[in-house]
Amino acid sequence: MARRFRSDDKSVFLNVPFDAGYERNLIALIASLTALGQIPHCVLELPELGSGRLKRLLKHLRSCRTSIHDLSRVGVPVRFNMPFELGLACAQAEYRKPHSYFVMEKAPYRLDRNLSDLKGRDPLIHHGSPKRIISGVLNMLRRKTRNPHPKEVFNNFKRLSGIAEKLKHDYGESTIFSRAIFIELVVAGTELAITSGHVKKYKNF
Amino acid sequence: MMQKLKKAAAEPKRVMSAASTKNGASRKPAKAKSRVGTNGSTTRKPLLIHGGPRSKAVHVTEKATAREIYKALGVKSETVKRVQQIIRDLEAKSWQVD
Numbered sequence: 627m628a629r630r631f632r633s634d635d636k637s638v639f640l641n642v643p644f645d646a647g648y649e650r651n652l653i654a655l656i657a658s659l660t661a662l663g664q665i666p667h668c669v670l671e672l673p674e675l676g677s678g679r680l681k682r683l684l685k686h687l688r689s690c691r692t693s694i695h696d697l698s699r700v701g702v703p704v705r706f707n708m709p710f711e712l713g714l715a716c717a718q719a720e721y722r723k724p725h726s727y728f729v730m731e732k733a734p735y736r737l738d739r740n741l742s743d744l745k746g747r748d749p750l751i752h753h754g755s756p757k758r759i760i761s762g763v764l765n766m767l768r769r770k771t772r773n774p775h776p777k778e779v780f781n782n783f784k785r786l787s788g789i790a791e792k793l794k795h796d797y798g799e800s801t802i803f804s805r806a807i808f809i810e811l812v813v814a815g816t817e818l819a820i821t822s823g824h825v826k827k828y829k830n831f
Numbered sequence: 832m833m834q835k836l837k838k839a840a841a842e843p844k845r846v847m848s849a850a851s852t853k854n855g856a857s858r859k860p861a862k863a864k865s866r867v868g869t870n871g872s873t874t875r876k877p878l879l880i881h882g883g884p885r886s887k888a889v890h891v892t893e894k895a896t897a898r899e900i901y902k903a904l905g906v907k908s909e910t911v912k913r914v915q916q917i918i919r920d921l922e923a924k925s926w927q928v929d
Contacts (some may be wrong), residue, residue, distance in 0.1 A: 633891050635892070636893055636895035636899065636903075637903060638885075641861070655876075660900070662894070663893070663894030663895045663896075663900075664894075664895065665895055665900050665903045665904070671904070702848065734914050769894070772894075785918070785921070788925075789914075789917055789918065789921060792917055792921065793917070798886075809904050809906060809910070810910065810913075810914055811903065812900070812904055812910055813900075813904070813906055813910060813914045814914045814917070814918060816897050816900050816901070817897075817911070817914060817915055817918055818918070820897055825894070825895070825896065825897050825900070826894075826896040826897060827897055828896060828897040828898035828901070
């Protein structure tokens with residue numbers, strides 16, 4: 627019997643481009659989500675066990691209550707992965723309750739032309755800047771009380787960037803888009819959020 | 832008559848404030864209705880949709896503890912300790928540079 631996945635209220639699925647130019651933005655996303663006490667997930671996290679990428683993707687989407695989709699990579703070579711995954715998230719929000727999704731874009735009004743079916747939604751326009759991504763994510767997932775200040779999160783982002791460089795060096799990778807580095811970055815983001823007082827510490831760790 | 836008209840024209844027009852009615856009696860401002868849940872419902876229930884049409888309510892997120900985050904990622908304590916050591920090393924290095 628197929629295992630049923632429970633959607634976790636605190637899990638956020640990240641649908642972002644995996645290229646060197648997006649590294650800083652992914653680190654900004656991890657810093658802001660961990661500061662908010664959210665659990666960032668990415669398709670990189672699941673090991674390839676022969677089931678294929680799409681199955682891994684669906685499994686992750688199903689287990690996350692929220693997803694963030696960055697549609698800023700347009701141009702040649704054309705990448706259809708991000709819009710495809712956004713479509714999966716839309717279908718999940720429509721037919722499998724509950725799921726909420728956010729859309730991010732680099733340039734204003736471009737989404738209206740590129741994906742007119744999504745008209746009427748306000749994408750987060752970040753202009754490719756980690757600072758704007760941080761403030762945007764803090765706005766999108768804002769709680770009623772005890773919200774982290776963008777400046778604190780930006781400081782954590784800068785420290786996390788240093789940790790990312792160290793991890794890349796340790797693992798001999800040229801980018802952060804690997805399973806181990808992603809997971810350790812989330813751990814580092816959580817540790818930084820603990821020192822800033824945004825996340826509750828677990829005594830056994 | 833002309834003088835009366837001139838006087839009326841010179842006087843500034845009376846502007847009715849939002850909180851007063853035509854006959855001068857003050858009107859009680861409308862009380863803000865509590866909208867606890869989504870779609871205007873007053874019962875507390877978890878949010879369903881965000882990032883949807885502009886009229887939708889804002890998502891109120893729950894906060895995970897470090898334990899929950901590590902459990903969700905399947906991280907062992909050794910990994911956490913190693914990352915903590917990296918953070919400490921980098922902190923020490925930054926102090927040296929300063």
